Amino acid sequence: MKIRKNIPLIDQHDKFGFWGGKFGGNFIPETLKKPVEDLTILFGKLRKNKKFIKERDYHFKNWVGSPTSFIKLDNLTKYLGGAQIWAKVVSEANGGAHKIYNATVHCLIAKKAGKKYIVGDTGAGYAGKMLSMAAKKFGLKCKIFMGAKDIKRQKPNCDAIKKNGAEIVPVYTGSQTLVDAVSECMRYWVSNCDTTHMCVGSTVGPNIFVKICGWSTSQISRELFVQIKKEFGRIPKKVKLLNCVGGGSSSFGFWNEFMHYNKNQVEFIGIEAGGPKKSKRHAAPLTYGSKIGILHGASQYVNQDFEGQIEETESISAGLDYPGVSPIHCFLKDTRRARYTAATDEEALDAYKLVTKYENLNPSLEPSHAFAEAIKLAPKLSKNTVIIVNSCGDAHKDRDILRQRLGKF
Amino acid sequence: MNISSISLAFKNCKKEKRPALITFTVAGDNNKKNSLKILNSIAKYADILELSFLHNCPIADGGQIQNSTYRSLKNGTTLKDTFQIAKKFKNDNPNKPLILMGYYNLIYQNGENNFLKNCKFSKVDGLIVVDLPWPENKKFAKKCRKKSINFVQLLSPTTSKERMKKIIKDSHDMIYYISMLSTTGGKLKVPPKKILENYSKIKKINKNKNCVIGFGITNKSIKSFKSSDGVVVGSEICKEITRSLNNRQNPVTNVSKIVKRLKNKIL
Numbered sequence: 222m223k224i225r226k227n228i229p230l231i232d233q234h235d236k237f238g239f240w241g242g243k244f245g246g247n248f249i250p251e252t253l254k255k256p257v258e259d260l261t262i263l264f265g266k267l268r269k270n271k272k273f274i275k276e277r278d279y280h281f282k283n284w285v286g287s288p289t290s291f292i293k294l295d296n297l298t299k300y301l302g303g304a305q306i307w308a309k310v311v312s313e314a315n316g317g318a319h320k321i322y323n324a325t326v327h328c329l330i331a332k333k334a335g336k337k338y339i340v341g342d343t344g345a346g347y348a349g350k351m352l353s354m355a356a357k358k359f360g361l362k363c364k365i366f367m368g369a370k371d372i373k374r375q376k377p378n379c380d381a382i383k384k385n386g387a388e389i390v391p392v393y394t395g396s397q398t399l400v401d402a403v404s405e406c407m408r409y410w411v412s413n414c415d416t417t418h419m420c421v422g423s424t425v426g427p428n429i430f431v432k433i434c435g436w437s438t439s440q441i442s443r444e445l446f447v448q449i450k451k452e453f454g455r456i457p458k459k460v461k462l463l464n465c466v467g468g469g470s471s472s473f474g475f476w477n478e479f480m481h482y483n484k485n486q487v488e489f490i491g492i493e494a495g496g497p498k499k500s501k502r503h504a505a506p507l508t509y510g511s512k513i514g515i516l517h518g519a520s521q522y523v524n525q526d527f528e529g530q531i532e533e534t535e536s537i538s539a540g541l542d543y544p545g546v547s548p549i550h551c552f553l554k555d556t557r558r559a560r561y562t563a564a565t566d567e568e569a570l571d572a573y574k575l576v577t578k579y580e581n582l583n584p585s586l587e588p589s590h591a592f593a594e595a596i597k598l599a600p601k602l603s604k605n606t607v608i609i610v611n612s613c614g615d616a617h618k619d620r621d622i623l624r625q626r627l628g629k630f
Numbered sequence: 631m632n633i634s635s636i637s638l639a640f641k642n643c644k645k646e647k648r649p650a651l652i653t654f655t656v657a658g659d660n661n662k663k664n665s666l667k668i669l670n671s672i673a674k675y676a677d678i679l680e681l682s683f684l685h686n687c688p689i690a691d692g693g694q695i696q697n698s699t700y701r702s703l704k705n706g707t708t709l710k711d712t713f714q715i716a717k718k719f720k721n722d723n724p725n726k727p728l729i730l731m732g733y734y735n736l737i738y739q740n741g742e743n744n745f746l747k748n749c750k751f752s753k754v755d756g757l758i759v760v761d762l763p764w765p766e767n768k769k770f771a772k773k774c775r776k777k778s779i780n781f782v783q784l785l786s787p788t789t790s791k792e793r794m795k796k797i798i799k800d801s802h803d804m805i806y807y808i809s810m811l812s813t814t815g816g817k818l819k820v821p822p823k824k825i826l827e828n829y830s831k832i833k834k835i836n837k838n839k840n841c842v843i844g845f846g847i848t849n850k851s852i853k854s855f856k857s858s859d860g861v862v863v864g865s866e867i868c869k870e871i872t873r874s875l876n877n878r879q880n881p882v883t884n885v886s887k888i889v890k891r892l893k894n895k896i897l
Contacts, residue, residue, distance in 0.1 A: 237766060248734055248761040250690040252811060255788035394696060395686060407689045412812045414788070515735040516687060518761070528709050529739035530686045 224556050230473075230480055230549060231432040238428030239520070241555055245548035247427045249518045253407075256414040261429045263334055268436060273333075277326060281440055284358065285321050288444035289313040291452065291609075296579035297596075304461075304602035306595055307609045308582060309445050311471065316351045317615035318585070319438055319471040324351035324420060326437040328359040331418035338413070340364045341420040342406040344371055344399030344467070345540030345587065346378025346618060348422030353387035361418075363387035366406040368398040371539045378618045396533040399467075399543045403517050423468025424547035427518035431549055438474025441611065446478045449609075458486060459606040461598070464613070465590040466491040466561065467504065467540050469547035471613040476559070484558060491550065492590045494534075494541035495563035502535035506546050507554050507561035516545040522554075537566035537622060538586035540614065564593035570626055572596055573616070585614035586622065635727045635755050636780050637803045639677045640840040640859060648896050649856060650677040652842055653889060654731070654864030656698035657681050657715055658707025660871055664882055665702075668871075669719045671886040673726050675893040678804075679719075680758065680862065683712045683732040690760050692815035694865035697872055709736055713752045720753035729756035729782065742770055746777050756780035758806065764797045775802060782806050787820075787828060791835075798836050806862070807832060809845045815865025818846040822854035829858055849888065853895045863892055 222241040225233055238246045249257060267273045281287040290313060294306045311319045324341070331339050339361045343349030349365035356363035365382050369391045372379055382389055390409075395401040403421070410419040421430035424438075449456060462479065464472035472491050479487040493505030503509060506522040514523040516531060523545040524532040536542040553559040564572070569586055572593035576582055584592060591610050599608055616623065633641075643650040653676040658665050669679055684703050688696060716728055730749065737745045737759065749757065757779055762770065764783060771781035783801040785794055786808040798805060807829055810820045825843060832841050843855055844862030855861045870888050874881040 247763070247766065249763060250760055250786075250808075251763045251784040252690075252786040252788050252808060254763050254786075254793075255790065394700065400687065404687050404689050408691070408813045411690055412816060415811060512739070515733070515738060515761070517689065520738075525735070525739070527739070529735040530684075530703070 222552070222555050224480065224558055226481055230477065231435045234428060240548050240552035243513065244521055244551040245428050245431060245519045247518060248515045248520070249427050250411055252411050253414060257427055257429055260334070264330060264429060264433055267330065267333060273329070277329060280325055281322070285315045285325060286313060287440060288448065291445060291448035294580050294582070297576060298599070300579055301596060301599040303600040303604070304598065304606035304608045305604065306599055307607060308612045309441065309475065309609060310582065311441055311611055311613045312584065312615040316347070316354055317617060318347040318351070319441060319474060319613045320347040320351040320422065321355070322437040322440050322474065323422070323434045323470060324348065324355040326433060327352070327418065327420035328355040328361055330433070331361055332359055334418060336416065336418040338362045338364070338417040339420055340366065340406055340409055340417055342366045342399065342402040342422050344368070344402065344422070344542055345538070345585070345614070346371065346375035346382065347540065347614060349389070350378045350381045352420055353382045353385035356387060357385045364390055364409070366390045366392055366402045366409065368392050368396070368402045370397040371399065371402070374622060375539050375618050376621060398534070399539065400531060407517065423470040424473050424549055425468045425517055425519065425545060431519070431547060434470050435473045435477065435549060438470050439477040441471070441474040442476060442478035445475070445609070456482065456487065457605070457607050460487045461490060461606065461608045462487065462611070463490045463492065463591045463595050463608060464611040465541060465587045466493050466507070466546060466550060467543050467587065469550040471611055473547065473549055475611040480558070489553065489559035490594060491559055491561040492594045493561060493563045494536035494538055494590060495565040496535045497566045500535050502533060503563065504534035504536045504542050504544065505563040506544065507550060508563040519548050521545045521548045522551050537569060538590065540585070540587040541590065562594060564590040568593040573623070574627065582612060583616045584612045585616045586619050587614050588612045634778070634780060634803050635725060636678060637840070639727050643677055643860070649858045650842065650860035651675060651893050651896060652678045652680060652844070652860050652862040653867060654680040654682065654862060655867055656695065656702050657683055657712035658702035658705055659698040659868070660701055660875055660881055661705050662707060662711055662715060666715050666718055667882045668885050669715070670722060671882055672889040673723050675889045678727045678729060678860070680729045680731050680864070681712065681716060683709055683730055683736055685733040685736055688733060690813055692813040692865060694815045694868040694872070698868040709740060713748050716754050717752035724753070727755040729758060729780070730754050731758040732760065734759050734762045742773060746773060746779060749779055750777055754779065756782055756804065758782045758784070764800060768800060771800065780804060784808060785832060787811060791831070794832060795835055798832070798839055801839060803840060805832065805839050805841045807841055807843050809843050809847070812845055814845055816846050818851050822851060826855070826857065849892060849895065852892055856896055861896065
């Protein structure tokens with residue numbers, strides 16, 4: 222299994238949609254074959270269309286607020302005494318997280334496809350909030366599927382979704398989290414694919430959804446590439462790009478532009494959700510060696526029992542609380558281009574405390590997992606090493622959990 | 631070549647000038663014992679029986695079947711149990727075709743060859759895999775054919791004519807036409823006339839293929855499909871099990887009653 226040069230990673234799949242011959246594909250009901258094919262053709266055309274790219278860039282710049290800033294965390298660096306710690310503050314993007322890129326692109330595609338309705342899934346509520354924002358901006362009617370458990374724990378984002386005029390459909394099946402929301406959203410699409418466009422909230426799902434999302438979030442690394450060059454004059458000799466991984470949309474977007482650098486120069490480290498300290502449940506299929514299985518239309522490493530039932534996960538961070546992971550990350554793992562590790566709930570909370578104590582930054586629980594790894598690594602590394610953490614979400618949505626666990630927000 | 635029991639079932643129905651009645655139940659619903667009892671009792675009326683093996687992320691099932699699935703999972707029904715139920719049923723009803731239906735991950739984890747071995751051992755006659763569409767299913771369908779297990783191809787209102795032709799060419803003794811854009815058990819949102827129009831398009835491509843219609847078919851609408859090769863009823867049965875349990879009635883006798891009623895409507 223090898224990554225090819227000069228071809229975007231999202232295009233390195235075979236004719237059946239598998240990366241590395243085994244990750245991804247299209248495990249979908251017959252009814253969705255045609256809509257998925259139509260979407261594949263449309264997206265293939267649009268991404269080559271200069272006018273469409275211009276439109277996308279216009280909205281990214283003027284509406285999303287691109288580029289988001291790239292800053293050095295001086296105090297944290299000094300406190301830890303080792304590698305330099307930097308942050309790409311993607312949470313500055315309109316709406317407060319990277320999910321806005323995928324949502325914007327999906328709404329633009331839906332418009333081109335002549336669809337009037339758009340539906341999406343959400344875990345932390347960011348994908349839902351951004352989709353509702355974008356839908357409102359582009360004049361689409363929007364429904365968001367969300368697990369009942371997540372609705373409770375991410376109330377601020379739910380309020381935002383409703384304020385944008387979208388309907389939240391609570392999902393009561395299974396674990397009542399993201400995994401069930403995605404299933405329910407796909408079921409809805411099966412029934413309404415003639416009038417409705419579906420936006421999968423991360424780099425998961427049938428092949429084309431992985432591609433569209435990856436293509437959209439890659440904006441993050443396009444910006445970062447320019448910013449690093451401006452800051453350092455070149456790409457430094459030792460760079461480590463740290464990003465949390467749930468479905469894997471922000472990390473893929475954060476890494477894509479650096480894909481063909483040698484990993485000794487630009488290392489990718491993905492941090493999954495390890496769950497509560499002593500719990501056996503986790504949301505880290507890459508770290509803990511889960512088996513390959515099929516979830517939501519794609520084969521991937523996924524938490525499951527011996528017979529193939531998908532296992533419930535447990536994480537303080539709703540955005541990472543997903544039993545599977547993007548096929549593209551499975552490919553990056555098996556080609557060893559990226560390495561993956563996990564942080565526990567407690568480590569993420571400690572990291573949140575430390576970062577907010579030393580810096581004027583308020584990362585949500587998802588990127589706090591990545592900061593936990595940065596805090597672990599930095600003291601062991603030299604000053605020449607540049608650690609960059611993608612601070613991909615704002616903690617505003619986590620205020621209830623933080624208040625409960627830390628006594629303050 | 632031996633004629634399959636599925637083909638034979640259709641042949642017999644054609645002799646009687648009626649569509650085949652195909653029932654769908656969930657393995658282990660509402661428990662393992664009753665699941666088998668239900669199969670045994672409705673075999674009197676049904677021509678072909680579908681039994682679903684469980685998956686907890688069913689992306690194409692509506693509410694009623696999801697309820698049955700989660701109820702059965704909660705009772706601890708495993709794939710092994712499903713094969714046992716199938717085996718016991720086939721021992722008592724050797725000539726009644728039984729089709730297993732489910733999602734690919736269970737087959738994948740069991741191993742394709744091993745899964746087919748288990749099917750053979752339980753004397754299962756056919757397979758429907760919801761999320762393994764054509765052409766991805768070509769290799770597996772071939773394996774099934776080698777083992778004399780019918781792989782049932784699905785067609786839907788979104789399937790283009792060109793694609794239909796190719797799928798029908800690769801199909802075995804039975805094709806399943808999904809009546810409308812819906813998960814299982816949705817309300818019939820398309821008039822039966824329109825569904826039958828699409829159905830006849832399929833029959834025009836190959837009139838010898840047995841094509842059944844499923845999704846959204848109930849006691850009320852089943853009569854409209856009398857001219858087809860077969861009709862599948864699933865959610866209505868799952869719903870009856872749920873209703874019986876809520877009313878503390880015996881699901882076995884109740885389900886048997888409604889299947890009998892369904893059958894009478896198409897005689």
